[in-house]
Amino acid sequence: MEPNLTQIVIIGASGDLTARKLIPGLLGNDIAGAFDGPVQVVGVSRTAMSTEEWRGELEEWIDEDALEGWASFKEGVHYHVADALEEEGVERLKERLDALCEEEGFGPRETGRLFYLALKPSLFAPAVKILSEQGMLACLPDPCAGWRRLVVEKPFGVDLESAEALNRSLLEYVREEQIYRIDHYLGKETVQNIIALRFQNAIFEPLWNNKHIESVEITVAETVGVEGGRGAYYDESGALRDMVQNHVLQVLALVAMEPPNSMRAVDVRGEKVKVFRALGLMTDEEVERDVVRARYVETGDHVGYLEEEGVSSDSHTETYVAIRAKIHNWRWSGVPFLLRTGKALERRYTEVVLRFRTPPLDLLNGPPVGGNCSLRPNALRIQIQPEESVRLGLLVKEPGAGMVMRPTTLKFDYDDLEAGDTAPAYQRLLLDAVEGNATLFIRGDEVEEAWRFVDAIHDGWERNGAPLAEYDIGTMGPDEADGLFRGCEGVWGDGVSDV
Ligand SMILES: NC(=O)c1ccc[n+]([C@@H]2O[C@H](COP(=O)([O-])OP(=O)(O)OC[C@H]3O[C@@H](n4cnc5c(N)ncnc54)[C@H](OP(=O)(O)O)[C@@H]3O)[C@@H](O)[C@H]2O)c1
Incomplete structure (x- = not known):
């Protein structure tokens, strides 16, 4: 059986983490042949730019010895302008993701989606709420080939009370098994x-x-x-x-x-x-x-x-x-x-x-x-x-x-x-998240x-x-x-x- 498509949706695409760690990490996995099947990367943020412009910005952060690999990997890298806190923007994002996977010959239910929240922490819960309300975090029947996972960056709360509140908010919309809290160490x-x-x-x-x-x-x-x-x-x-x-x-x-x-x-x-x-x-x-x-x-x-x-x-x-x-x-x-x-x-x-x-x-x-x-x-x-x-x-x-x-x-x-x-640490952890291996991520409790x-x-x-x-x-x-x-x-x- 052909492996399914994976879409990695980075929300916070124009930010520092994406350029310095996430894209080089994903590229490293691709060059190493680590992905078990085709991968698309879709970057989302509010800054207006085209896919070509985003690829150009990212390229500045790619090591010289990875440029050859980048030339082919970047064909699967797309940019989408949207405010992750606005329903309409997220609805358009869903349409774009569905269209992109269909271009590869896969339906949304055959496509695994990893939503990487490279946002400031106060936006984690509101962004997840909107993704969920747009039906983007559920797969039916569950489990299905089109898995949906979230990677949540640090800091996860600033004290116990705020961490508990964030856990509660996320769990209103997704199951614990879908949440990958990252500590790059x-x-x-x-x-x-x-x-x-x-x-x-x-x-x-x-x-x-x-x-x-x-x-x-x-x-x-x-x-x-x-x-x-x-x-x-x-x-x-x-x-x-x-x-x-x-x-x-x-x-x-x-x-x-x-x-x-x-x-x-x-x-x-x-x-x-x-x-x-x-x-x-x-x-x-x-x-x-x-x-x-x-x-x-x-x-x-x-x-x-x-x-x-x-x-x-x-x-x-x-x-x-x-x-x-x-x-x-x-x-x-x-x-x-x-x-x-x-x-x-x-x-x-x-x-x-x-x-x-x-x-x-x-x-x-x-x-x-x-x-x-x-x-x-x-x-x-x-x-x-x-x-x-x-x-x-x-x-x-x-x-x-x-x-x-x-x-x-x-x-x-x-x-x-x-x-x-x-x-690099991010490369390893991104691969684990795509493969659904949560051992090196932090559980809510x-x-x-x-x-x-x-x-x-x-x-x-x-x-x-x-x-x-x-x-x-x-x-x-x-x-x-x-x-x-x-x-x-x-x-x-x-x-x-x-x-
Ligand atoms: N940078 C690191 O090395 C590092 C290390 C460890 C942890 N982290 C964590 O990673 C996360 C991101 O860090 P960062 O340094 O990359 O931050 P950053 O440079 O400030 O980037 C934040 C990103 O969020 C986007 N954004 C903000 N509001 C948005 C909205 N409503 N809708 C869509 N996109 C929105 C911004 O793009 P627009 O303004 O274009 O929308 C930008 O792309 C933070 O939680 C941080 O604590 C970062």
């Missing part, structure tokens, strides 16, 4: 490699618990500040809501979850939700003791956060947050999860570090780590960006007389694989649980009048965050050293 190879490393190797899983792991660190560090017009948006959000609620907690969930029954969405997402529930809500005392918030200040020639364009002069928004979180379950009880993220930091990197406990007896008088603390030789580092690698720190014997120890590392670098470049954790911290700050520490641009954040490592737990990694 889950499209990164090394993030998915956390699952492969844990569950396809027999050696790690027996150690992956509180008996053998002393602490887990997750760092998502950025060098950029909020320059370039991002100040106003960021000032409403801050590091906790902008990064922890999604990227940091998604990585945490993959590190901490129980082995799922299968890689199907229902099983993986079920396990992730359990982790979020086990995170528990921090009390005000815990927030005061276990969370550090800070903002960057003027350093050398660089202006501080308060002087950035769009930032309110009496802002209390944090550009850095570090959290000593706990997971209250059998596997992780007693193991601190040290999470941090910030802007204008020294190095851009994302890394997970699992530090193992000390050997039961120090037979060989190994070097002490952290002052008088005894030996902690083993750490597993999963580097997610910019390097993509896995490193395991070991102690070995220094060659020569005596038993002198030396730290060394077992390394795996993605660059060493001869599989060519890894696919998952996003709500993540907000519940974040809201407890935010509310604690508001009630406590939490202090806002300061750090210089180009450092790794405020000294106060060092205090989140306690006793002999060590120190934050630096993103460079192996042990």
Whole structure:
């Protein structure tokens, strides 16, 4: 049987995300021969332009080595002027989509449609309402070959209440199975490699618990500040809501979850939700003791956060947050999860570090780590960006007389694989959405649980009048965050050293 047609309808076609990520991602899939059947892309936004003009704009963002593929792919790329909030415009869009699929020899019911909402978040619900009222999100009988799915961009809400309201609004018009909430971090190879490393190797899983792991660190560090017009948006959000609620907690969930029954969405997402529930809500005392918030200040020639364009002069928004979180379950009880993220930091990197406990007896008088603390030789580092690698720190014997120890590392670098470049995150996730694989997308209850954790911290700050520490641009954040490592737990990694 011939595969059916897929129409990918990008609402927000003239925007930044479409040009930078979505079209290159779709093209990448086409060049890789990843689509199982013909694909049409229909861009929708209010800006008046022709299909030819849109193709011309998009072409500027295509890498030179993809231009040959683009020459044929663009024949299936169309532009449609419409206001997604106006009934009449959406009715015309429906006619256009039906006409385009018929040109390919398919009826609308044989055509799968993916509606990608590349719109600002306040438009998600109103746009879905109109699409639904025009009968564009239903397929009868259900399930039918002409599936209908929605990809919803981030941020999904700004707190628990707004996320619940958005979920309720969407669910008035579509079923949960039709909604693909995207967090592009889950499209990164090394993030998915956390699952492969844990569950396809027999050696790690027996150690992956509180008996053998002393602490887990997750760092998502950025060098950029909020320059370039991002100040106003960021000032409403801050590091906790902008990064922890999604990227940091998604990585945490993959590190901490129980082995799922299968890689199907229902099983993986079920396990992730359990982790979020086990995170528990921090009390005000815990927030005061276990969370550090800070903002960057003027350093050398660089202006501080308060002087950035769009930032309110009496802002209390944090550009850095570090959290000593706990997971209250059998596997992780007693193991601190040290999470941090910030802007204008020294190095851009994302890394997970699992530090193992000390050997039961120090037979060989190994070097002490952290002052008088005894030996902690083993750490597993999963580097997610910019390097993509896995490193395991070991102690070995220094060659020569005596038993002198030396730290060394077992390394795996993605660059060493001869599989060519890894696919960009959006490319992978777009393909999954077209194929109906929701494993790497966020379920409605998952996003709500993540907000519940974040809201407890935010509310604690508001009630406590939490202090806002300061750090210089180009450092790794405020000294106060060092205090989140306690006793002999060590120190934050630096993103460079192996042990
Ligand atoms: N850019 C990124 O790298 C990035 C990263 C992560 C998440 N996101 C999320 O992705 C979404 C889009 O971001 P963006 O940066 O692409 O925003 P953007 O550049 O502001 O684009 C917004 C798009 O929405 C269209 N639009 C607005 N109102 C419309 C309406 N009533 N009917 C039809 N189209 C309408 C605009 O086109 P017209 O004005 O021509 O109608 C424009 O194409 C946001 O939710 C954002 O948070 C973006």
